[in-house]
Each structure stands twice: as C-alpha cells, then as structure tokens.
Amino acid sequence: MGIDKAVFWQLAVTVFGPGSSRLWEKAEGFDTVEEFTEALVGGAVDGLTEGERDRIERYGLKECGDILKGCKNEGLEYMCFDDPGYPERLRYVKDPPAMLYFKGDAGLLDRTVIHITGTRDPSSYSVQTAEAFCGGMFERGMVPSSGFAEGIDRTVCELAVKSGQPTVAVTAYPFSVDSPKGTMELKEEIARKGLVISEYYPGCRPAPNNFKARNRIAVGIAAGVLFIECSKESRGLDNLNKAMEYKRPVFAVPPHDIFDERYSGQAMMIESGRAMAVTGTASIAAALEGGIKTAAPVRESGRVRIPRRAGEKKNARAEVRPELTEKPAGKTVQRPGGIQGQIYDILKGRTLTVDEIAGAAGLDITTVLSQLMMMELSGTVRSLPGKRYAAD
DSSP states (O other): OOOOHHHHHHHHHHHHOTTOHHHHHHHTTOSSHHHHHHHHHTTOSOSOOHHHHHHHHHOOHHHHHHHHHHHHHTTOEEEETTSTTSOGGGTTSSSOOSEEEEEEOGGGGGSOEEEEEOOSSOOHHHHHHHHHHHHHHHHHTOEEEEOOOSTHHHHHHHHHHHHTOOOEEEOSSOTTSOOSTTOHHHHHHHHHHSEEEESOOTTOOOOTTHHHHHHHHHHHTOSEEEEOSOOTTOGGGHHHHHHHHHTOOEEEOOOSOTTOGGGHHHHHHHHTTSSEEOSSHHHHHHHTTTOOOOOOOOOSTTOOOOOOOTTOOOOTTOOOOGGGSSOOTTOOOOOOOHHHHHHHHHHTTSEEEHHHHHHHHTOOHHHHHHHHHHHHHHTSEEEETTTEEEEO
16 A cells, blocks of 8 residues: 555645745756655755755654644644645645644635734724624525634624524644643634644744735635725735735725724725725625636646746746736637626726726726726736736
8 A cells, every 4th residue: 555645745744844944946847746855855855954854864754644643643634735626726726735634624715705804903893894794695505714813803703603504714734732722622622613723733833924924825725805904014015915926806994094003904905996895795706706727737648737936937837827917819808797897888998097996987997996906816907017908
C-alpha cells in the first residue's frame, strides 16, 4: 500500500510553514508533490534557509504521518491543494494554503459564502446590523463567514449557533488553541452544522503575520466581502486589499454617523467606489445574481499543477482561463438587468467618465461607482485610461 499523498503535502508544509510563499517559490517547476518532497529530502532544492534545512532533518514522512494521525485523534479532517474537494475559489489566490485542516461540513464552501468583517469592539448598532444581515443570508441560503475573532466575528458565529444555521469560521490558530480565550465550546458548536477551518495543523506555532495569512483564506473562499464597521485605521482593511486583489465584490454598510470615526472606513470605501453601499442582504443577492467567475486549474493528465503566483508570467504548466485576463475575441456579453442594464446601454458604443454616466442615467455618482465595480468584476464593462469606461 502506497503512502497517502497528504503525507507529502504535510512534509512540504512542515518544512516551509503554513502560509509561506517559500513553498510555492521552491515548488515551481515540479509536476507532483511527491517529486518536490523527494528533491527536498535529497538536497536537490537550492536556496533553502538554515531553518528549512533543519526541519528537513527533523521531520520525515513518518513524523508527518504522525501529524496527520494527530489530526484524526482531534476529530479533524484535512485536504490538500490538489484534492478534488479543495475550494475552487482558493486555488488562484496568492500563495494558496497547501493544506487545510477542518472540522465540520467542507461542502459549505461550494455555496455562496459571504465574508463578514468588522471591528472587535462594535457599537450596539453594528451588532444589530450584523445580526440582520446574517438573518437575511440564512433565509437566502447564503453562508456568512468570519475570521473567528472578537466583536463582529463573534456576533456572526454566536448568531449562527443560536439560529441552528451554518457559518464558516476561519481561524488564525490550530483548532486546539483556545483563541479567542473561552471559545473552544463555540468552535465545537459551529462545527456541528457549519465549518471551522485553518491552515495550521495541531502543535503548529502560528507565524507572526497569522491574521493577514488568515485573511487571504477568509476572502479567498468568499463570493463577496461585507464590512459592518471599521475605521480608516482598522487592520481589518487588509480584507479590502485582499478582495481587490482577488477580484471579490466588496459591500459596506453605510455609516451610522458620518462624523463618527468608527465608521470612517466604510465611508472611504463607498466614496472611492471600492465598495457598494448595502442596507440589506437583498442588495448583495442582486449584485451576485450574475455569479462570481473563478478559475479552474488546468492539469496535465491529472497531475498536480503548482499554482502561478500573482504577478508571475504564465508558463506551459500554468494556464489561466481567459475570463480572468482578457475577453476572448467574439465572446458574447449578456446584457445585465436593472441599473447595470441602464448603465450598459448608455456605454454601448462609446467611452464615458463616471460623471457623464451619472448625468445620462440620472443617478448619483456613488451609485454609479458601486455598480461599475460590480460590472467590471462580471466582465460587462472595462475601465480605460483617463478614468473612462466602455461596455464590452
């Protein structure tokens, strides 16, 4: 009986650490994880750090197999990057997690997951808002997710448990680590109907940037990101950066008080056109109606394809589907409905600025900016130099 493929992936993760870009840098050019780890152990991979070489000496396939046995002993399951059940939306984020460890229903990741983010010290208004949005998502079959921290994250998790509905909690620590303190029981309750997921295996020491690393997973698995409450100085704005990088739609609740700095992050996102202002789940559902385009990896005879990282040129083993880059010649774009259809008709056959579109449509600029963002993500319009837009 052969060795479980997951053991080879575990070895690679153990050597380089969860969330490390080094794994994918060094794995570039290898067809399978077995080939890559064989080269690692055999000293055929150049440029390793002293710490990486030390871990190669200390951890072999047996030790990594024991780590996976430890997962089973804790009731955890795991999946590898090339497993069929690996979340499709995660495959093309920068430095995707090579291994994911989870408890609960991983099938939830195939549904419309909306990542809800906000401050760890929310106002009572923001708590009520988060509860209202979650309730709307439950009714529509959407799955709210969070980064499993205090504040808005905890509100999302506790409401899901109380309502008997699924949620996805993406943690920045191994499952067995009680963080935030006193939440072990909450994790178990979430896992009964939802999913708790992390890239950290039992006994692993999280990296110093573990929260930003967690964000790439939380945003990566989501069909969209919703901001409930954040200031312009919030560390949670890293979620906005990730959403822009991964081309995920961003939604923001309008500020409760425009003079209150606690909501200045949402105001900034809406005013700059980076987020669509929403006051209920119906707005999110309507915006996502056309679906989110994600890439499916191209494989060679079923072999593992080491993913191309953002900014790198594609090679023979790293093909990206055309809809992620340029519109293929002759592709027919379906006219959207509602306000987006109105904007599409105005732009057809000409290029206009946001002000010109707003004037022709009789809409305010904020609405036009948010709709253009959604249309650009869906491929019905494209931005041009000089802050002009054209319909495809």
